Amino acid sequence: MAFRTLLAKKTLSLASSFAPASSSGDRWLGASLRQVRTLTVAALPDLPYDYGALEPVISGEIMKIHHQKHHQTYINNYNKALEQLDAAIAKGDASAVVQLQSAIKFNGGGHVNHTIFWQNLKPTNEGGGEPPHSTLGWAIDTNFNSLEALIQKMNAEGAALQGSGWVWLALDKGSKKLSVETTANQDPLVTKGATLVPLLGIDVWEHAYYLQYKNVRPDYLKNIWKVINWKYASEVYDKETADDTL
Amino acid sequence: MQHQATSYGAFRMSTPSPPISTFLGAWRKKRSGIKTETGGIRLPRHAAIVAQLELKPLPYSLDCLEPHMTRQTLEWHWGGHHRAHVVRLNSLIAGTDLDGKGLEDILLATYNKGNPLPAFVHAAQVWNHDFFWQSIKPNGGGQPSGKLMELIERDFGSFDKMLEDFKQAAVTQFGSGWAWLAYKANKLDVGNAVNPRPSEKDNRLVVLKSPNAINPLIWNYAPLLAVDVWEHAYYLDYELLHLQNRRADFVSVFVEKLVSWEVVSHRLQIAMEQAVETGREEMREDDDEEVPRSETVEMYLDSESDDSETE
Numbered sequence: 133m134a135f136r137t138l139l140a141k142k143t144l145s146l147a148s149s150f151a152p153a154s155s156s157g158d159r160w161l162g163a164s165l166r167q168v169r170t171l172t173v174a175a176l177p178d179l180p181y182d183y184g185a186l187e188p189v190i191s192g193e194i195m196k197i198h199h200q201k202h203h204q205t206y207i208n209n210y211n212k213a214l215e216q217l218d219a220a221i222a223k224g225d226a227s228a229v230v231q232l233q234s235a236i237k238f239n240g241g242g243h244v245n246h247t248i249f250w251q252n253l254k255p256t257n258e259g260g261g262e263p264p265h266s267t268l269g270w271a272i273d274t275n276f277n278s279l280e281a282l283i284q285k286m287n288a289e290g291a292a293l294q295g296s297g298w299v300w301l302a303l304d305k306g307s308k309k310l311s312v313e314t315t316a317n318q319d320p321l322v323t324k325g326a327t328l329v330p331l332l333g334i335d336v337w338e339h340a341y342y343l344q345y346k347n348v349r350p351d352y353l354k355n356i357w358k359v360i361n362w363k364y365a366s367e368v369y370d371k372e373t374a375d376d377t378l
Numbered sequence: 379m380q381h382q383a384t385s386y387g388a389f390r391m392s393t394p395s396p397p398i399s400t401f402l403g404a405w406r407k408k409r410s411g412i413k414t415e416t417g418g419i420r421l422p423r424h425a426a427i428v429a430q431l432e433l434k435p436l437p438y439s440l441d442c443l444e445p446h447m448t449r450q451t452l453e454w455h456w457g458g459h460h461r462a463h464v465v466r467l468n469s470l471i472a473g474t475d476l477d478g479k480g481l482e483d484i485l486l487a488t489y490n491k492g493n494p495l496p497a498f499v500h501a502a503q504v505w506n507h508d509f510f511w512q513s514i515k516p517n518g519g520g521q522p523s524g525k526l527m528e529l530i531e532r533d534f535g536s537f538d539k540m541l542e543d544f545k546q547a548a549v550t551q552f553g554s555g556w557a558w559l560a561y562k563a564n565k566l567d568v569g570n571a572v573n574p575r576p577s578e579k580d581n582r583l584v585v586l587k588s589p590n591a592i593n594p595l596i597w598n599y600a601p602l603l604a605v606d607v608w609e610h611a612y613y614l615d616y617e618l619l620h621l622q623n624r625r626a627d628f629v630s631v632f633v634e635k636l637v638s639w640e641v642v643s644h645r646l647q648i649a650m651e652q653a654v655e656t657g658r659e660e661m662r663e664d665d666d667e668e669v670p671r672s673e674t675v676e677m678y679l680d681s682e683s684d685d686s687e688t689e
Contacts, residue, residue, distance in 0.1 A: 197617060234552070238552045294590050294591070295554035295555070295590035295591075295608070297553070316553065317553035318552070337553075337609065338608065338609035338613060339613060339617075342609060342613045342614070343617065346454050346458060347454060347458045347459050347462070347610060
């Protein structure tokens, strides 16, 4: 499922003499900046499961706060930064444009990453934790020798990450290779390589586990595999490896 | 008690609350050796008694900071996170040339001029947390006085403005890190740069923020006050209060109810004295570098002779 369709979008209309351009699905700020007059902002996607559905691996309390507070805050701040960016671009204020980049990277990254994360999790009675088969399964065996080895590697890198960040199972669209990557803070996976696509991401910010696991991040990492949604990862893998016209 | 230190420093305990007593010893006898191929143990040449870094006890009891910082937070923050860094640091420096050195020396050495070694995060976090616990006290808050207030008003305009800057730094530190009030007595705003025309104006109070374990010692500033803005510092106490901005509320409570301005003042005094001393040392070094006096040095003095008579 392409993550773009998961972003429930709101549209802010700004007064203008230009007719709105293409459909909202294609509107990224990079294109036709001077003609953008309706600003597409982000909205909090719904979770595809109840807050308590991932227990006992991740508590309902954590899921609720993580979704309704943390992710929502990233969205609010990202939207605010987008509006300010839009204004700065319209005014031709290059300093302001540059100055906004860190807020956009941090909050936009937070939105991107968490949107993927909710899809990466699934209750056990809906297939969470079921290991990958066929294409992705073989790719994992080729790249890491076994699923166990991959999990061990992700857990080790996730535990060793200093401070806040994410650990990813990444697919390189060019070479079709899988790799384990980490990013700091809310940096999305693309900051590690423009051709990298996230198949799975695990949030290792303290807010992702602290209320339940306290400072024992390794226990959180060990347990989270019970609710990992390999089906989503497989779908993304198949889509990206099939699409040779990209 | 089973424990296991991982590379993250997580300290897993089999009992829910960490006992305080096990780490109050400073000395141990080094017994560990290297296994030889034949199965024997080669002891290091000096089976010496060395000092081991310890988890310093808190200057107050675990429930004395309630309700602003609960016992539960302190048990996990001091007893879990801080302790794990101590354990991990000791294991990383054991048998190396850093073993037995003071904490600040270890910190600066492992920072390795911007290319930190694995022990750095642990050394820095031990230092940072020691500093943090000593910065707060029961019934803290209020206002500073004396020289500290004078400098705050000189360098920030007002106490409220300084607090505003401090809070801003704390909430805009993306991810994990710390916010600081520090005394900058080196010569320019950027760490290694030197002002070729140093003046008293270079010595001033600054507010700054740092990521993860970094602290201003590496820029040769004198830290005066720190607030921990890693999520573990405030999550248990502020997360469940349905607040939108937990970190901001934590930092507000920190400055209003917890900070010990006496400690900050004392640190400032030491920092200023140190700055004066460093200044004197630098002048002495400059003097030593001058050409030593000898008969060949000409000294031009004002004379009553006419300029036209110069050779």
